[in-house]
Amino acid sequence: MESIQRILFIAPKVHIYAVPPLSSNSGYKAGDWKVDQEKSRIFTARIRIVETATEDADGKEEKVCTDIRLEDPKTGDLFANCPYEGAHCVEQVIDSSRFFALRVVDGSRKAMLGIGFEERSEAFDFGVSLQEVRRHNDSVTAGEKARKAGKLSELSDVEAKDYSLKEGETISITIGNKGRRRAPSSPSRNAATGAFPLPFLPPPPSAEDVKRRQSQHGAEDFGKLGFDDDAFGDFV
Numbered sequence: 001m002e003s004i005q006r007i008l009f010i011a012p013k014v015h016i017y018a019v020p021p022l023s024s025n026s027g028y029k030a031g032d033w034k035v036d037q038e039k040s041r042i043f044t045a046r047i048r049i050v051e052t053a054t055e056d057a058d059g060k061e062e063k064v065c066t067d068i069r070l071e072d073p074k075t076g077d078l079f080a081n082c083p084y085e086g087a088h089c090v091e092q093v094i095d096s097s098r099f100f101a102l103r104v105v106d107g108s109r110k111a112m113l114g115i116g117f118e119e120r121s122e123a124f125d126f127g128v129s130l131q132e133v134r135r136h137n138d139s140v141t142a143g144e145k146a147r148k149a150g151k152l153s154e155l156s157d158v159e160a161k162d163y164s165l166k167e168g169e170t171i172s173i174t175i176g177n178k179g180r181r182r183a184p185s186s187p188s189r190n191a192a193t194g195a196f197p198l199p200f201l202p203p204p205p206s207a208e209d210v211k212r213r214q215s216q217h218g219a220e221d222f223g224k225l226g227f228d229d230d231a232f233g234d235f236v
Contacts (some may be wrong), residue, residue: 002055008066009049009129011122012073016043016080017114019101028091030099033114046073047115049084049129064140066133068102070115080104080113086137090130098123 017033017040034040048069055062068082068090082089082102093099099116100123117123165171 004053006051006053007048008051008133009047009126011047011117011126014045014047014070014115014117015041016045016070017116018042019112019114027094028101028114030093030096030114030116033099035099035114035116042113043070043079044073045070045079046076047071047126049126049133051133064136066137070102070104070113080106084130084133087130087134092127100126 015035017035019028020032022028023032048071049066050069051064051066053062053064066084068084069078070080070082071078080102082104084090089103091101093101093114096116098118098120099114102113102115104111104113117126
């Protein structure tokens with residue numbers, strides 16, 4: 001596996017201090033390290049932020065890690081290393097802009113060390129470099145989540161089947177003999193009488209037809225009884 005290293009930040013001189021346990025939740029204070037006393041310094045080191053990109057055996061994926069290295073300024077030997085995994089690995093003190101608390105790791109052992117820059121500009125550039133590292137890591141994490149979500153959606157699209165009816169399609173369900181229509185048969189004769197069945201009855205007459213028929217029958221009945229109600233009859 002090949003690896004490529006990139007230097008994100010370098011400062012030739014930082015002072016290293018022992019960090020006592022936190023006395024409050026407000027944060028670390030450089031005043032608790034007695035930075036004004038030269039004898040409080042453990043070591044003066046060179047500091048570098050190193051980004052290492054390593055490809056896997058297939059060359060398909062790349063793993064990127066970032067380390068804050070405290071090195072001997074003369075020989076370059078490693079004094080302490082801080083694997084930078086997020087903002088919790090480096091904390092700026094609350095009473096100065098030049099001092100930071102680093103979480104250093106040596107195998108399974110972890111400890112906090114204080115570092116102090118002699119120039120505020122160097123401390124500012126150090127903080128900006130760490131912000132860029134966090135921003136890059138967040139974008140990589142978001143991209144990995146998006147790729148995983150895309151793969152899951154592709155799998156769901158492949159596995160999902162569309163059972164909805166398309167336009168013009170119908171479903172025909174047959175349960176036993178139900179739902180089957182018998183073909184119309186020709187009229188057959190009655191076995192007993194030999195006659196064909198009666199046709200449908202005509203519709204009943206309307207009210208106007210009934211009144212008209214009653215008026216006609218009434219006039220005929222008056223004629224049969226000898227009554228004459230014209231202008232010269234008995235009923236004037």
